[in-house]
Amino acid sequence: MEPKRSKEASGGSGRPRGRVFAFPPSPQRGVALYLQVADQLRGRIDSGELAPGDQLPPEVELADGFGVSRHTVRQALRHLRDRGYLASRQGKGSTVRDRKRGLQVNPVIGSINDLVQFASETVLKPVSVVEEPAGAEVAELLDLEPERSRVVRINGLRCERDGAVFGYTKVYVPVELAKGLRAETIHSVPIYAQVERNSGIEVAGVEQRISAGGADEELVEHLGLEPHEPVLKISRLYYATGGAPVEFAESFHPPSAFEYVIHLRKGF
Amino acid sequence: MEPKRSKEASGGSGRPRGRVFAFPPSPQRGVALYLQVADQLRGRIDSGELAPGDQLPPEVELADGFGVSRHTVRQALRHLRDRGYLASRQGKGSTVRDRKRGLQVNPVIGSINDLVQFASETVLKPVSVVEEPAGAEVAELLDLEPERSRVVRINGLRCERDGAVFGYTKVYVPVELAKGLRAETIHSVPIYAQVERNSGIEVAGVEQRISAGGADEELVEHLGLEPHEPVLKISRLYYATGGAPVEFAESFHPPSAFEYVIHLRKGF
DNA sequence: TAGTGGTCTAGACCACGGC
DNA sequence: CCGTGGTCTAGACCACTAC
Structure with missing residues (x-):
């Protein structure tokens, strides 16, 4: 004892x-x-x-x-x-x-916490931050008016804490929600978290679409890939409680550096 | 005490x-x-x-x-x-x-039941069914002895019920578990379900790894793609209650025909 | 038969949240 | 301050695997 x-x-x-x-x-x-x-x-x-x-x-x-x-x-x-x-x-x-x-989307539930956990373990190294008119696709997704509405676009490298690059991300946020976005904290604080804090809007969910694509010039330049080399493409649409879209993000990952793992278990 | x-x-x-x-x-x-x-x-x-x-x-x-x-x-x-x-x-x-x-409700696949649902809504059109020695990678995954153990490999086209092809699948099952596999039912009954029924082993979970790759000759031939065209690659490892692997499957999908959608919602 | 992970008990202190 | 979940110890038996 x-x-x-x-x-x-x-x-x-x-x-x-x-x-x-x-x-x-x-x-x-x-x-x-x-x-x-x-x-x-x-x-x-x-x-x-x-x-x-x-x-x-x-x-x-x-x-x-x-x-x-x-x-x-x-x-x-x-x-x-x-x-x-x-x-x-x-x-x-x-x-x-x-x-x-x-x-890793774990045990059975891919909770948003997995995403938070993931984001907190990685770093977004900004390459460019610009304000621009929303393109057709982005406007559609964020429920904005094409060309008339403006968004803040942040492009950056997804890195491990040790600096290893494993992806490239483009984030789109409506200007109205991007007011308090601080460039200095982008690398460490998830953008959606900053938007949440600044706007008071709570992110209630994320819809992820996983697909594949070929590397374009931008990815070739920043990730050191060959043109048209296959990459994993993950697009995320963050939305608020009422269903209103808050942020749209696209990530591109070389398959050698990133894998999306999902565990499914037999429920009851 | x-x-x-x-x-x-x-x-x-x-x-x-x-x-x-x-x-x-x-x-x-x-x-x-x-x-x-x-x-x-x-x-x-x-x-x-x-x-x-x-x-x-x-x-x-x-x-x-x-x-x-x-x-x-x-x-x-x-x-x-x-x-x-x-x-x-x-x-x-x-x-x-x-x-x-x-x-997270997943419109396409979210829990193992969704996987069942998904499988039952689609058809696997077998292209080849062969028994062969387990290669190094497959042996590793299925916990078999490389070259000595034998597996049944089933290659086939993933089709909608209306016949539209949206992917190509390779399934590996240890011979001992593939005894009762009936070629006639492969197209409609999920292979893992047949293995379950014939072996008495219950599939308790699935580990899915989602990645990207380039189309090889096999995919070019069967899916009509260009060589090296990007494809979404999903590998699934089915395992029994104790963790013993039961079946391994690889699916390849053209991004234009298939997307993996995951819906995450904020838990507590 | 031995080794290893899986399960279980009984009991204890700690940290967080609310009163 | 108290109630509740979180962490930890010490020790034991069981089930599966491999030899």
């Missing part, structure tokens, strides 16, 4: 005790233990120390190595499994999965 | 002891306790006894009512949360979600 530890963080933080898989410098306080464990493992995966196909040590061994209980290790593994990093099979073990950069 | 229970099922099954939320008739043996708890709760939700917006009893109370530990209750709640039935907030409690609206 005696689960006492006189803790300070959520549920307590760890004290190094194990060996091989222990926390290197010092466990962060204030962060859930299982997240620290998951981060450690994810780091080993991202760094290539654990390659796709590799088998993880048994849970009990991990628990011992990290100096945590097996339950905590399992929580960490579940976290990584949910995010596509691992696969586990009873009686066999857990193995590292091949995970391209991509949007 | 004394966690002994001399059980027969996985981790033991429950014995009615609680009151309000106890198991009515008799808990099924052989089914995980947390699934039985989840089923009970889901029943109350589906029947309307627990309506959207309603708050669930606290976890400790549920645990007491069902006569299980809080951990088991939490596992059940997580199960339901993952499936869009519930939302939980620290300090507040768990509430029933409006699953109709809260879940």
